[in-house]
Structures are given as structure tokens and as C-alpha cells.
Amino acid sequence: MAGASPLHPLSDIHIRKAHPLFSPAALKELYPVTPASNETVFTGRKQVVDILKGKDRRLLGIIGPCSIHSRKVALDYAERLKGLQEKVKDSMLLLMRVYFEKPRTVLGWRGLITDPDLDGSYKIEKGLKQARQILLEITEMGMPVGSEILEPIIPQYIADLISWAAIGARTTESQTHRQMASGLSMPVGFKNGTSGNLKLAVDAMEASRHPQSFIGIDQAGNTCVLHTTGNPNNHIILRGGRDAPNYYEENVEEAREMLAGSGIDPAVMIDCSHMNSGKDPFKQERVLRALTDYRRRGLNEVVGFMLESNLFEGSQSIGSNPAELIYGVSITDACIGWDATERMLLETHEALSGII
Template sequence: MSHQALDNLNIDAFDAMPSPGEIRAALPVSDAAAATVAGGRRDMERILSRQDPRLLVVVGPCSIHDPKAGLDYAHRLKALSDEVSDTLLLAMRIYFEKPRTATGWKGFINDPRMDDSFHIEEGVRRGREFLLHIAEIGLPAATEALDPISPQYLGDLIAWTAIGARTSESQTHREMSSGLSTPVGFKNATDGDLSAAVNAILSASRPHSFLGINDQGLASIVRTRGNAYGHLVLRGGSGRPNYDTVSIAQAEAALRKAGLPENIVVDCSHANSRKNPRLQPLVLQDCAHQILRGNRSILGVMVESFLEEGNQPIPADLGTLRYGCSVTDACLGWDDTAAMIRETRELLKGPLLKRCLQTA
């Protein structure tokens, strides 16, 4: 007697994927790259534990779609990083995966050719190549962890990880974060609520056991130790900002009530800038002024920035794409980015060291 098919009814195909170990063996980490990643993680952990007075600045494109333009940006950022390194720790924002409310380009890993062909193996390989270049020039990389399997392929090249507003409430992402090797920033919900992110920090700090894959690509029970460096990222919500002094005080109180360190990163983009990239320098300036007035909880900021200001739709003819211009959220241009970072360094050069000494 034949049985009716019961599973995989909506699956079109299973395409083989190289294991994480195979991808890493083909694209190994150099000594220089390893030193960048380890050093970046160590410096960020020291900032979060109040041992390093610098302000963390996660800055870069909303998403990477053109590795050539991304490397152009990275070389400029590296020079700027060296210039301001006494006061600011710069990490390049490298987002390969994009959450989608409904439809749209899902990012470089899922669709590297930007034509709905979904050559994911190619996306992983090219993404890893890009991260290797960034690490080898001496820039720590920051990313958003969206797919729970991707960190097995790329996680050894990441220094800081964000969990987005749509996934901070996800048990899968909390469990994954508990095993990540980087500090992890959890964003508040898209409506501005803080509770999901605060609960996520608590959850990720604990050990977990869950299904995943190992280095050989085999299904495994992953057992984690917990991540001690979870922190809150404020990105605004429902079209309203939450970086003002009242919102910061409320966030501090929520963290304190949960028994968590009052460690906050302010996302200068998204609802905090009302998605207007030209407002990002004003958000950063406001955060700097709060620090000047005695704030001790703002330890970092995020900025969406690319070579050219604004954004562009993905055209049918990819040859017409504007070089260095975002295809997702609108970004601040390079000149304005460099100016705001230099201005922040001048404002905070002395006060950050004083704040660190007072906290210690």
C-alpha cells in the first residue's frame, strides 16, 4: 500500500552546500586578520567593562552589495580610524543579510548577483573573501546575525554583532547569541519597546542547548556557555527617536531593574534619524553632549554611511548602478561622515578619559 507524501510538500530542491570547515579551509584566516579580529573583540569588551575609555563607533553601509566600493570605503575608514584611535574605536558595519518585512533583496549572501538567482554558496564565499580583506587592512568588522547558520561560516572574522529589532524577541537568535564569540548588541523593538531587548540580553547571558550544525556541517546539539557582553542598542521606534536624555534615563532604569550593566549603544539611523541620513550627525552630536554633561551609559553609536549620500533602487541593468551608493536604506556620504567623526573626537578627547576614571 502506497503512502501519501507527508513532508517537503513545498520544497522545490535541496542543493548541497560546502561545510563551514570546507569554506574556511579554502579561505583561511591570516595571522594579520586574526590579530585584527581578536584585538577588536578585546577592545570592545574593555569598552563594555569600562576599562577602555573610547567610544565605539560602528560605521558603514546599510548593506554590502558591491565589494569593490565596500573596499574603497574600508580603506578610507581605516585611515580615519588611525587618525581618531586615541578617542574612538571604529568598526566597519558589514551587513550581508537584510531582514525583509515582506519582499525585497535579502542581501549579498542570499543573492550576490542581485538578480533573484540566489547563489548562496557564492555569496558565502565572496562574503568571507570581503571580510578577510577588511581584517587584513586592520579594521574590525561589525555585522547583524540574521541566519543562525551563517556565523559558522563567517563568525571567526566578526568582532561585533547586532541582533535586529525584528529578531531580538526570537528564541533562536537569543540562543545563537549565547554562543557567539563577539559582544552582541540587541536592538529595541520596532515599536520602541525595550523589554524584548532587555530580556534578550538576560537570556543570551545564560547557557543554552539547541539544534545547529558543527564545523563539518552535521546536525548537532549546540551547547553554549552564555555571552557576558550583551548590551542594549537604541534605534528608536514607530517613527520616534529614543536617544534623548529622558529615553536614555528610561533605558538605564530598565537595565538596572534587570540587574544588567547600563551599557547602551545609540543607533543614529533608523527611527532615531527618521530615516533621514542628514540627521545622523545631529544624533551623534546630541549623544556627545550627553557624555559631556556626565552620561556614563552611552558607550557606542552606529552610523549608516557610504561613499555617496542617499540610496537607489536596484535597476534591471546592474551596469547603471551608481558607484558607492546604498541599495537599501539611505546613507550619509563619506565627507559628512568623516567630518562628524572628527568633530566627535575633538569634543570627547578629554571627557571620555575622565568618565572612565570616574567609573573605575
């Protein structure tokens, strides 16, 4: 029509630029699964499932740094944890905590995949390559890993190297993450909400156990509709709430009753960190001792624990020069050091001897 006004721009108004990303298949061709890694991941998943179902009475321990920011530190830690696993293998199955994504309440470093150079440059292609390389090297040692899944596209790039996954407190209520979990190939733990609400996690478990359909990408990177079978291998993680910890025996009983009420076999993991320790890394030990006591007294629904640990205790800020970071010290939540980690796990092993 003559004199018609030009159309107003309506799309991508706040998008600065769009950068094409390589496909999951392309990354896997660059860093393919080796026979040793394949066996580690497969065996790790099977052992975790056996623990969740009560076929294996050992405790499952997800142990490691709050976040991974250095390949060298990650491999150093993995070698030590592998040696410790041999010492405690009769009472515990240890998986290394290898977290590449960090959810943020407001702002902050979002993890190695998103910002591998720790400087806000957001070289995500580099981050994905580094993450996959680290996972390959750790699993090739024979050390299975656990990781939080945050971005729903990321699993297509690295999930074939992960034996256990977590859905965090901020995302347990998210429909997107419940759908995603229903299609993941490994067992999944759901944390209670940041408020301490357990029902959010139980509802998430129920949803993820059913078939779901949602939009995602395939191995070629094509946008498609993914149809899942549902994931029967999941459990709840008690991580404390906004006002109080929730690792006490009455909290375990509440979780057991809620799971039973939803027709789900009770399997409860306790996060020794976060609000269960009041974010004081040294208070993780009292939580670990409590859940060890529960198992000694026959509370077999307590199947595992999470522990934030690094080579050295404490935490540090990234600062203006990442090259000046102290080796083996967390750049996110404060952790206990390796010496304390080894002592605590050996003491736990000793306490469980004869009952597992």
C-alpha cells in the same frame, strides 16, 4: 492490507529542490584566517569588551554602508575608515559596519550572502565565498568589523572574522536568535523592538547571558545539538520605535534603569539611523551631536553609536541591470556620504577631546 489506499505525500510539499551546501570547514579551508586577520579580530573584540565594561572610556562607533553589495566599494570604504580611525583613535574605536544579511518585512533584496548577483538567482554558495573573502581583506588591513547576524547557520561560516555582532529589531524577540547569541564568540548588541519596546532587548540580553542548548551545525556541517556557556558581553541598542525616536536623555535613563533592574551593567549604544533619524540619513548628525553632549555631561553609560554611511550619499534601486549601479551608493537604506562622515567624526573627536 489488500485494497489499502496509497499514502498521501506529507513531506517537502512546497520544497522545489534541495541543494547541498559546502561545510563551514570547507569554506575556511578555501579562505583561511591569516595571522593579520586573526590579530585584528581578537584585538577588536577585546577593545569592544573593555568599552562595554567601562575599562576603555572611548566611544564605540559602528560605521559603514547599510549593506554590502560590492567588494570594490567595501574595500575602498574600509581603507578610508582605517585612515580616519588613526585620526580619532584617542576618542573613538571604529568598527566597519559590514552587513551581508538584510531582514525584510515583506519582500526585497536579502543581502549579498543570499543573492550576490542582485538578480534573484540566490547563489548562496557564491555569496558565502564573497562574504568571507571581503571580511578577510578588510580585517587584513587592520580594520575590525561589525555585522548583523540573521540566519542562525551563517555564523559557522564567517563569525571568526567578526569583532561585534548585532541582533536586529525584528529578531530580538526570537528565541532562536537569543540562543544563537548565547554561543557567539564576540560581543553582541540587541536592538529594541520595532515598536520601541526596550524590555524585549533587555529580556534578550538576559536570556543570551545564560547557557542554552539548541539544534545547529558544527564545522563539518553535521546537524548537532549545540550547548553554549552563555555570552556575558552584550548591550542594548536604541534605534527608535514605530512612533518616535528614543535617543533622548530620558530614553537613556529608562534603559539604564531597566538594565540595572535585571542586574546588568548599563551599556547603551544609540543607532543614529532608522527611526531615530526618521530614516532621513542627514538627521543622523543631530543624533550623534546629542549623544556626544551626553558624554560631555557625564552619561558614561552611553558607550557607542551606529552610523549608516557610504562613499556617496543617498540610495538607488537595483533595477533590471545591476551593472548600471552607481559606484558607492547604497542599494538599501539611504546613507550619508564619505565627506559628511569624515567631518562628523572629526567634529565628534574634537568635542570629546580632554574628557576621554
